[in-house]
Amino acid sequence: MTSSTRPLLNRRLAEFGTTIFAEMSALAVQTGSINLGQGFPDTDGPEEVREAAVRALRDGRGNQYPPGPGIPELRTAIAAHQERRYALSYDPDTEVLVTAGATEAIAATLLALLEPGDEVIAFEPYYDSYAACIAMAGGTRVPVTLRPHEGSFRLDLDELRAAVTDRTRLLLINTPHNPTGTVLTREELTAIAELAVERDLLVVTDEVYEHLVFDEAEHLPLATFPGMRERTVTIGSAGKTFSFTGWKVGWVTAQPALVSAVRSAKQFLTYVSSGPFQYAVAEALSLPDTYFTAFREDMLAKRDLLAAGLADAGFEVFKPAGTYFITTDIRPLGETDGFAFCRALPERAGVVAIPNAVFYDHREAGAPFVRFAFCKRTDVLEAAAERLAKLRTQ
Numbered sequence: 001m002t003s004s005t006r007p008l009l010n011r012r013l014a015e016f017g018t019t020i021f022a023e024m025s026a027l028a029v030q031t032g033s034i035n036l037g038q039g040f041p042d043t044d045g046p047e048e049v050r051e052a053a054v055r056a057l058r059d060g061r062g063n064q065y066p067p068g069p070g071i072p073e074l075r076t077a078i079a080a081h082q083e084r085r086y087a088l089s090y091d092p093d094t095e096v097l098v099t100a101g102a103t104e105a106i107a108a109t110l111l112a113l114l115e116p117g118d119e120v121i122a123f124e125p126y127y128d129s130y131a132a133c134i135a136m137a138g139g140t141r142v143p144v145t146l147r148p149h150e151g152s153f154r155l156d157l158d159e160l161r162a163a164v165t166d167r168t169r170l171l172l173i174n175t176p177h178n179p180t181g182t183v184l185t186r187e188e189l190t191a192i193a194e195l196a197v198e199r200d201l202l203v204v205t206d207e208v209y210e211h212l213v214f215d216e217a218e219h220l221p222l223a224t225f226p227g228m229r230e231r232t233v234t235i236g237s238a239g240k241t242f243s244f245t246g247w248k249v250g251w252v253t254a255q256p257a258l259v260s261a262v263r264s265a266k267q268f269l270t271y272v273s274s275g276p277f278q279y280a281v282a283e284a285l286s287l288p289d290t291y292f293t294a295f296r297e298d299m300l301a302k303r304d305l306l307a308a309g310l311a312d313a314g315f316e317v318f319k320p321a322g323t324y325f326i327t328t329d330i331r332p333l334g335e336t337d338g339f340a341f342c343r344a345l346p347e348r349a350g351v352v353a354i355p356n357a358v359f360y361d362h363r364e365a366g367a368p369f370v371r372f373a374f375c376k377r378t379d380v381l382e383a384a385a386e387r388l389a390k391l392r393t394q
């Protein structure tokens with residue numbers, strides 16, 4: 001131990017010391033609560049994909065360091081997926097990079113593209129690793145707040161335009177958006193693309209929920225918009241799409257110079273990861289459309305089940321157009337502080353949720369919002385809804 005009074009955790013990371021997920025998951029265990037805090041499925045993905053991983057492992061494929069950019073089979077499958085879904089063509093050798101989940105893709109991209117002092121615009125509330133990775137890269141985050149409007153959280157395009165300065169280096173976009181469930185529309189994406197071109201900005205777009213869009217919503221990759229193919233780093237992941245969040249297989253698709261820059265950072269983070277799982281994900285990406293449709297329908301039914309339970313319990317529900325999550329407003333329950341509410345909820349109702357305020361710089365803007373994950377078994381969601389119904393009579 002050093003005897004100096006200097007804090008061990010450096011200044012860049014000091015504000016990220018502990019996460020709410022650790023506190024809430026501990027509370028869930030202590031109180032025997034149903035944990036709808038963290039977003040991971042409680043059932044595994046397709047059996048044939050799991051078997052593909054077992055086969056790779058047994059056959060000795062991927063048990064040693066795979067190639068730095070990812071195995072060719074997976075890079076080819078990623079490129080084929082982008083082509084088949086979105087008519088976006090990427091060269092598997094120069095325009096695709098496999099990463100340790102989307103998490104590493106985000107970190108490597110920001111570490112590669114930012115100089116200290118560069119400003120990064122991101123939508124608030126944001127996925128928790130964005131703020132930390134911008135900080136690790138020495139960047140300055142500039143939040144643009146998504147605000148409730150007619151049942152969903154929307155982007156104010158004027159606010160976005162006004163946030164761009166001479167120091168802005170990149171826009172960090174996430175659609176479908178965690179935690180609000182917002183899916184950006186064609187009009188919104190068109191405006192973002194125009195702004196990026198006009199101000200010559202790089203764009204990083206986190207599309208890990210690309211296959212989880214509901215009702216009339218449609219996932220449109222930003223890279224398909226005019227002028228965007230050359231300036232956009234698109235991030236994807238197998239975790240959410242195939243319900244194997246522990247495998248940590250993610251990827252980046254972008255033009256060669258961007259992929260090369262991201263690879264420069266990535267090679268010194270993990271170098272490589274997830275060997276045998278890369279073979280399995282290559283097969284998973286080639287599953288027929290019926291898999292993706294059934295997956296979406298299953299998650300849609302779960303969304304509706306939990307949304308109905310939350311509405312019955314007295315929450316205002318922002319029905320998500322995508323993702324694993326429902327954001328609620330607790331004010332109809334006579335509450336205003338999401339932190340206090342989430343800390344008390346396990347005792348009151350035996351359910352754990354996450355206060356959205358942790359995803360905001362402007363904490364007050366997120367204070368009354370609370371997030372519930374619905375990527376759980378039907379019986380678990382039914383039990384949660386039953387428990388939450390108690391709130392009505394408390």
Ligand SMILES: *Cc1c(COP(=O)(O)O)cnc(C)c1O
Nearest residue numbers: 101102103127178208237239250
């Ligand atoms: C889960 C999630 C990630 C991380 O994905 P991994 O592949 O598990 O690293 C990134 N971005 C968002 C918005 C997420 O919800």
